[in-house]
Amino acid sequence: MPSPTNENGETEVRVISAPGVLGSGFRTESIERGMSMNPHFIGCDAGSTDPGPFYLGSGKTAFSYHSVKSDMHALITATREAGIPLLIGSCGTAGGRPHLAVMRQIVTEIAKEEELSFKLAIIQAEQEKEYLLERLGAGAVTPLGDLELTAETIQRSERIVGMMGEEPYLKALDEGADVVIAGRSSDCAIFAGLPVRLGVDPGIAWHAAKILECGGAAAVSRPAPDSMYAVLRSDHFEMEPLGLDMRCSAQSVAAHSLYETADPYKLIESSGTLDLTEAKYEEISDRRVRVSGGKYLPAARYTVKLEGAELAGYQSVVIGGIRDPFIIRQIDDWQARLKERVDTRVQKVYGRDADGYVFNIRVFGRDAVMGPLEPVKEITSHEVGLVMEVTAASQEIATGIVSLARHQALHLPIPEWRGFITGVACLYSPAYLERGAVYRFNCNSVVEPRDPYEMFPIEYVDIG
Amino acid sequence: MAKLVDLVRLIRSKNAGPFELTFDFMFDDADNFERVRKSGVLNAELISRLYDVPIEKVQFYEVPPALAFKATIPRPFIQGDIFDGDNHGGQQYAPLIDIKVDEQPV
Numbered sequence: 001m002p003s004p005t006n007e008n009g010e011t012e013v014r015v016i017s018a019p020g021v022l023g024s025g026f027r028t029e030s031i032e033r034g035m036s037m038n039p040h041f042i043g044c045d046a047g048s049t050d051p052g053p054f055y056l057g058s059g060k061t062a063f064s065y066h067s068v069k070s071d072m073h074a075l076i077t078a079t080r081e082a083g084i085p086l087l088i089g090s091c092g093t094a095g096g097r098p099h100l101a102v103m104r105q106i107v108t109e110i111a112k113e114e115e116l117s118f119k120l121a122i123i124q125a126e127q128e129k130e131y132l133l134e135r136l137g138a139g140a141v142t143p144l145g146d147l148e149l150t151a152e153t154i155q156r157s158e159r160i161v162g163m164m165g166e167e168p169y170l171k172a173l174d175e176g177a178d179v180v181i182a183g184r185s186s187d188c189a190i191f192a193g194l195p196v197r198l199g200v201d202p203g204i205a206w207h208a209a210k211i212l213e214c215g216g217a218a219a220v221s222r223p224a225p226d227s228m229y230a231v232l233r234s235d236h237f238e239m240e241p242l243g244l245d246m247r248c249s250a251q252s253v254a255a256h257s258l259y260e261t262a263d264p265y266k267l268i269e270s271s272g273t274l275d276l277t278e279a280k281y282e283e284i285s286d287r288r289v290r291v292s293g294g295k296y297l298p299a300a301r302y303t304v305k306l307e308g309a310e311l312a313g314y315q316s317v318v319i320g321g322i323r324d325p326f327i328i329r330q331i332d333d334w335q336a337r338l339k340e341r342v343d344t345r346v347q348k349v350y351g352r353d354a355d356g357y358v359f360n361i362r363v364f365g366r367d368a369v370m371g372p373l374e375p376v377k378e379i380t381s382h383e384v385g386l387v388m389e390v391t392a393a394s395q396e397i398a399t400g401i402v403s404l405a406r407h408q409a410l411h412l413p414i415p416e417w418r419g420f421i422t423g424v425a426c427l428y429s430p431a432y433l434e435r436g437a438v439y440r441f442n443c444n445s446v447v448e449p450r451d452p453y454e455m456f457p458i459e460y461v462d463i464g
Numbered sequence: 465m466a467k468l469v470d471l472v473r474l475i476r477s478k479n480a481g482p483f484e485l486t487f488d489f490m491f492d493d494a495d496n497f498e499r500v501r502k503s504g505v506l507n508a509e510l511i512s513r514l515y516d517v518p519i520e521k522v523q524f525y526e527v528p529p530a531l532a533f534k535a536t537i538p539r540p541f542i543q544g545d546i547f548d549g550d551n552h553g554g555q556q557y558a559p560l561i562d563i564k565v566d567e568q569p570v
Contacts, residue, residue, distance in 0.1 A: 049482050052544035052551045145483055145538065255530035258488045262480040262536040264527050281529055307482075312546060358546055369555050371547065373515055373540055391546055440545045441482040 001084050002038050004198035011199040011234045014039040015191060015208070016242070018227035020215030022046035022071050022088060023063025030227045030242035035078050037229060040198065042079050043190040044071075045213045046103070047090025049307060049441070050260070057158045057309035057439025059098030068092075069106045076110050076179065080118060086179045087169055087190050094307075095184030096126040096159045103181045108463060117464030118179055121172035123456050125161045125183025127306070129154050131455070132447065140448040142303070149445040153308070160308040160443060165270035166193025167452035177460065184307060186269055187213035200232045206274040207294030208237040210267060211256050218256035219246040236292035238284065248289045250281035270305075270452065272298045301448055304455055308443030313358075313391040315435040316398040318406045320386045320424040326416040327423050328384055335361050338412055342405045349404065350397060357392040357401055386424060391438065399432055406431050468505075468563040471496040477556040482543035484536050485553045487511070487560065491531040500533070501526060503566045511535045514559045 006012040016034040019026040022044045034042075051062040061068070072088075079086040092099025104122055111118070132154050135141055141149050154160065161184035170193050172180045182190075191209035196202050208230045211218045216226035219241040227242040239248055257276055258264045267274040278293040327334055339359060346354045364385030367374035388405050392398040409424045449455050469475070473492040480486040489506060491497040500506055508524040511517065515537055523536040541548040550556060 049543070050479060050552060053482070054544070147483070250529070251531055254527070255488075255490055255532055258486075258490075258527065258530060258532055258534050260478055260480055260486070262484050262486055262523060264525050264530070264532075264534050279529065360547060362549060368549050370558070371540065371549050373556070373559075375514070375559050389546075438546075441542055444481075444483050 001040055004040065013195040013198050013200055013232045015195065015212060015230045015232065016042045016227055017191065017212035017215050017230075018042055018044055018075060019071070019225045020045065020213070020217050021048065021063070023067040024225040025067070025071060026215070026225055026227050027243060028074060031074055031078055034227055034229050034242045035082055039082075039084060041085040041087060041194055042075055043087045043089070043212065044075065045090055045187045045190060046088050047093045047095050047099075047184060051093060053309045053439040053441045056094035056096060056161065056307060056441075057311065058437065059096060059159070061092040061099055061102055063093070065102065065106065068103070069110065072106050073110050076107065076116065077114055080116050080178070085173055085177070085194070087182070087194075088180065089182045089185030089187065089190040091181050091183060094159070095161050095182070097124060097183075100124065100181060100183050107179060107181060111463045115464065117462070119177050120461045120463050121175070121177035121180045122459045122461065123164065123168045123172060123180065123182040124459075125164055125185070125456055127160045127162050127455060129157070129160075132160060132306070135447050135449070141445050142448075143445045145444050147442075147444045149306070149443055153310070153442050157308045157310045157442060158439065160306055162447065162455045163270070163305040163307065164456045165189045165304070165452055166196070167271075168456040168458060169193045170197055171453060172458050175458070175460065183456070188267070188269060188274075195232045199234065201234055202272070202296035203274070203294040204232055204235065204237050204292070206267070206269065206296045207276065207279065207291060208232050208239070210274060211239060211253060214256065214259065216241050216243065216246060217259065218248060218253050220249050220252045222246060236290055238288055238290045240288040247287040250283050250289050253289045253291060254279070254281045270299070270302055272296050302452060303446035303448050305446050306443050308441065309439040310442045312438045312440040313356075313393060314395040314398045315389060315391045315438045316395070316402040316432045317390075317435060318388045318402050318426065318431045319428070319433070320388070320409075320426045320431070321383055322386060322424055323383045324423055325382070326414055328379055330414065331363055331366060331379065331384065334412060334414065335363070338405070338409050341408045341412070342401070345404050345408065346401055350400070354392060354397060354401065357390060357397065359401065359405060360389045360391075362387040362389065395434055395436065399434055402432050466565045467561070468500065468565055469561045471500055471565060475557045475560050477553055479539070479543055479553040480536055483539055485539045485556060486534065486536040487557055489533040489560075494531060497528070497531040500565055505563060505565050506533050508535070510563070511537060515540075
């Protein structure tokens with residue numbers, strides 16, 4: 001790794017973030033350009049809750065094996081050639097055990113293909129239920145909102161991950177890791193830990209990290225997913241996109257603190273809170289912005305955010321449409337009558353086996369997007385889209401119920417027509433789509449561990 | 465009387481984690497940002513009313529360096545849960561487009 005002191009004797013840490021999410025791709029020439037700046041490390045965030053609860057619940061990844069491998073190939077070869085660390089956080093979207101297993105296989109394959117040898121650290125973030133139950137019993141779990149974490153919630157979760165801070169990364173680097181693949185992490189911790197260790201002020205480092213974790217997203221416009229470059233010094237940092245057709249402005253960098261956060265001035269991390277109230281943004285070239293004034297206030301107690309998902313059931317849907325103006329103008333009533341008929345039939349056919357099933361009808365053209373918050377009450381379209389969705393205890397029951405709902409919907413009488421009608425246009429044969437297991441996020445709490453490491457065990461593998 | 469949509473660069477909504485929904489109002493032009501700020505039309509009370517959320521649960525921020533306003537509310541449904549219709553929370557801003565901004569000297 002290069003020295004963290006520049007020719008003027010000042011602290012200087014250079015960082016590449018590539019790209020905002022691993023698997024989305026970036027331009028090879030941007031990474032080459034970044035490597036010519038002699039960076040101290042490359043970091044990358046590989047996960048998010050934004051794709052929804054399915055990935056945490058099922059253990060699957062949102063980006064394909066090949067997309068992730070393609071990005072990882074470029075990052076591993078570049079960092080190994082330069083002899084600098086590569087830190088990847090929140091592997092495989094949700095950062096649980098199965099997600100990390102996929103990443104481990106990708107790294108191993110790349111190393112074999114390229115005949116590389118290095119020390120790989122694998123940091124787990126999936127939590128044992130016994131551990132969480134013990135912490136809950138010790139009063140070390142605090143909810144962040146209205147949703148309480150109970151012992152029952154922990155027991156019925158498919159998977160709960162902890163969001164690690166910077167400490168496990170630093171420990172892995174201290175113990176000689178060249179490449180770190182980590183489970184669920186604070187996006188910022190991937191980028192903030194090492195610069196702080198090398199002498200950058202924590203307020204500067206965490207602010208830079210907040211912007212770096214989204215790759216090129218803080219540029220004025222981002223024509224394609226790409227990489228970001230930052231130089232961190234003792235009392236400020238500078239940032240510019242690595243794509244030469246992109247630029248940062250003071251406003252674009254300041255505005256990035258808004259993205260996907262609740263509070264644009266305060267960002268809560270395990271080890272402290274980033275306070276941007278006094279942050280200053282200054283354009284020092286047509287592409288580069290200098291930022292100062294961020295403060296990092298150490299936490300009074302160290303907490304780790306938990307993310308959990310549980311099975312919500314098995315789902316089947318029927319997609320269709322209605323063009324009949326008489327049905328459209330009575331769609332609320334039509335829907336109520338359909339639900340009643342379906343329920344009567346379900347009770348007769350399935351009895352107790354259907355307990356807890358949910359039949360949800362989404363009417364596109366009315367309020368499918370905003371639901372009860374939709375302020376427009378009148379339907380002005382000549383047709384409406386219909387998604388009939390059943391969630392039940394098994395796939396077979398879900399499909400059975402949605403199939404009888406389809407039949408009931410097709411022929412539901414309305415007073416305007418006398419005789420047997422077919423009132424829904426079904427899109428497919430079979431009309432149903434089986435969506436498999438569906439999950440729900442069930443945890444919005446933090447836990448207080450005994451130390452920043454106990455939840456995140458590290459395994460080392462000598463590759464090659 | 466101008467509409468908010470004629471003064472902003474971007475109005476967007478997005479998840480802020482699975483349990484919160486956040487709205488950003490982003491301007492290109494400091495005059496337009498100031499005009500909306502001085503009009504006072506964008507505030508927690510407006511968000512509370514339009515999104516049927518108790519006002520104490522609305523976070524509202526002015527962010528001058530970004531020429532932006534921000535509001536955050538609890539999600540109407542947890543992201544991706546059975547009755548949620550917008551997994552990314554990206555299409556919840558439409559009621560904000562037609563907000564009227566009083567003419568005021570800047």
